[in-house]
Amino acid sequence: MRILLFSSQHYDQESFSQVCRDSDLDLHYQSARLTVDTAPLADGYEVVCAFINDELHSDVLERLAAGGTRLIALRSAGYNHVDLVAAARLGLAVVRVPAYSPHAVAEHAVALIMALNRRLHRAYNRTREGDFTLHGLTGFDLHGKTVGVIGTGQIGLAFARIMAGFGCQLLAYDPYPNPAMLALGARYLELPELLAQARIVSLHCPLTEHTRHLINAQSLAALHPGAMLINTGRGALVDTPALIDALKSGQLGYLGLDVYEEEAQLFFEDRSDQPLQDDVLARLLTFPNVIITAHQAFLTHEALQAIANTTLDNIICWAAGKPQNLLAS
Ligand code: NAD
Numbered sequence: 001m002r003i004l005l006f007s008s009q010h011y012d013q014e015s016f017s018q019v020c021r022d023s024d025l026d027l028h029y030q031s032a033r034l035t036v037d038t039a040p041l042a043d044g045y046e047v048v049c050a051f052i053n054d055e056l057h058s059d060v061l062e063r064l065a066a067g068g069t070r071l072i073a074l075r076s077a078g079y080n081h082v083d084l085v086a087a088a089r090l091g092l093a094v095v096r097v098p099a100y101s102p103h104a105v106a107e108h109a110v111a112l113i114m115a116l117n118r119r120l121h122r123a124y125n126r127t128r129e130g131d132f133t134l135h136g137l138t139g140f141d142l143h144g145k146t147v148g149v150i151g152t153g154q155i156g157l158a159f160a161r162i163m164a165g166f167g168c169q170l171l172a173y174d175p176y177p178n179p180a181m182l183a184l185g186a187r188y189l190e191l192p193e194l195l196a197q198a199r200i201v202s203l204h205c206p207l208t209e210h211t212r213h214l215i216n217a218q219s220l221a222a223l224h225p226g227a228m229l230i231n232t233g234r235g236a237l238v239d240t241p242a243l244i245d246a247l248k249s250g251q252l253g254y255l256g257l258d259v260y261e262e263e264a265q266l267f268f269e270d271r272s273d274q275p276l277q278d279d280v281l282a283r284l285l286t287f288p289n290v291i292i293t294a295h296q297a298f299l300t301h302e303a304l305q306a307i308a309n310t311t312l313d314n315i316i317c318w319a320a321g322k323p324q325n326l327l328a329s
Contacts (some may be wrong), residue, residue, distance in 0.1 A: 002026045004045040005055050007036035009268065011299070012075070015308040032265070036060050042183035043067035047315055052076045052262040052295070058086035065090040071318050075307050078234060079327055081208040086233065087328040094328040095314040099154050101303035106158035108297035109232045110200050112256030115259055115291055116228060117142070122288060122291070123282065141201075148198030149186070151156075151205025152178040160184055171198055174205070195222045200230065207234035215239065216246075220246040226253035232297045235261035240280050249286050253255055255290045258297045267294040 005012060008029040020027050028045070032038045034054035040063065042048050047068050050056060052299065061083060064072070074096040089095050115121055118139040123317065126133070146165045149156045152174040160170050160181055170186035171194045172178075179189075191214075193199060194232060201223070205211050215229065216239040223229075231238055240261050246252035260267070262278055276282045284290050298307075310325070317324045 001047060001315070002028070002045045003047040003049055003315065004028050004030055004042050005049040006030050006038070006042075006077075007051040007268065011304055012198055012308075015304040016312070019170070019305070019308040019312050023312065023316075025315065027079055029105060034060060037062060038046065039063035040067065042069055045069055047071045047073055049075055049311060052081060053267065055264075056082040056087075058083045061090055063087045063166060065092055071095065071315065073311050073315050074320075074327075075311055080150070080236075082327070084249055085329040093318055094327065095318060095323060095325045095329055097310040097314070098325055100298070100306035100310065101300060102154035103305040104300040105155045105204075105232050105297040106162060107300075108258060108293070109159050109204075109230050109256070110162050111289055112230050112232070112258070112293070113142075113200060113202075113228065115140060116254040116256050116289065119231050121291055137144040144169070146171060147201045148173065148194040149181070149199040150174070150191070150201065150203050152181045152186070153204065155182060155232075156204035157200075159204060160186060163200075167198075169298065182276075191219070192222050193323050195219055195223060195227075198227060199224055200228045202230040203233040204236050205233060205237065207236050209290045212236050213239040215242075217242040217321065220252060223251060228254035228256070230256040230273075231260040235259040240284070242270055244280065247284075247290065253289065255284070255287070257284075257292045259295055260292070263295060268283060 003025055008031060013029050016027060030041055034050055036059045039060050042064055050072060072092055072094045077096060077098055079096055082094055119137045123137055143166060145168050147168045148171045149160050150173045152172045157178055157180050164170060164184045170184060171199055172181050172186045172188045173191050173194045177188045214237050220242055243255060247255060314325050
């Protein structure tokens with residue numbers, strides 16, 4: 001069976017090659033992102049393996065199906081980028097990796113909180129320049145602070161457990177409350193109440209039509225003044241231009257982003273020798289109380305290994321007529 005991995009980076013090649021070593025799967029790596037222009041590269045490949053910024057709307061799916069593809073194996077949990085209705089119409093099966101390491105993403109959210117709070121990004125630069133002063137580096141104790149978790153599935157729960165360990169009070173918002181959160185002492189509230197009370201708000205819900213721009217000018221105005229917002233979910237959970245106004249007024253005190261609404265054209269590539277064309281991102285990068293990472297929350301050895309294992313299992317099960325982790329067929 002011929003399999004083509006789009007958007008593959010060297011770390012994908014390492015983890016997939018290791019897992020594939022003893023199988024007869026014929027794996028090929030393609031660094032290009034999947035778009036309607038690159039879809040013909042998959043001609044003759046029965047399986048296309050795609051990541052989060054690959055395009056899987058109906059035009060692309062039609063081109064893939066015409067080229068002989070029968071399975072889309074996502075290397076991600078999120079599937080907001082896939083037109084599942086079109087896939088089903090074209091007879092394309094779609095499988096995903098529902099969980100690989102909730103800890104990887106939860107721990108990265110905590111890393112952003114710690115770095116923003118204790119100004120590690122500024123301290124790092126300062127000491128390297130021989131400046132050993134402390135002005136502007138004052139943080140706050142996490143112990144006793146109120147943390148709001150939006151989306152309390154696997155990652156939200158893993159995040160909440162860490163914050164409970166710091167001695168934080170937990171608030172939660174999710175249409176389906178998780179008993180494990182209640183066991184941690186979390187209180188479920190409506191969104192405006194959570195936003196008004198939490199000093200730190202962290203987003204862990206999927207991107208859907210209900211959650212698109214969940215954080216916007218109105219919800220930012222409802223925040224506890226000077227609160228910290230962390231987004232490791234999906235970029236479009238937040239109306240990004242609205243963040244700039246909230247940061248300028250001080251209403252938003254700290255911002256940590258691992259995802260960005262327009263990231264598909266930017267992330268996972270070295271663009272350091274080109275002028276940054278995205279003015280919103282460029283403005284965000286000027287604030288001293290903003291840290292942006294380029295969708296790296298998933299990037300741990302454990303998560304990469306689990307992604308490769310589950311993806312190849314998904315492919316083998318589908319080929320055997322017993323599909324698992326199926327989104328469309
Ligand atoms: P999950 O399905 O276990 O949990 C998602 C939770 O969100 C569920 O409890 C669900 O009820 C809740 N939810 C759904 N709609 C909601 C709404 N309108 N408001 C509040 N909560 C809502 O998923 P997970 O494994 O915890 O992953 C969460 C998200 O994290 C994924 O959908 C993906 O977008 C993102 N993610 C990011 C990275 C990264 O590298 N940055 C990696 C993996 C996942």
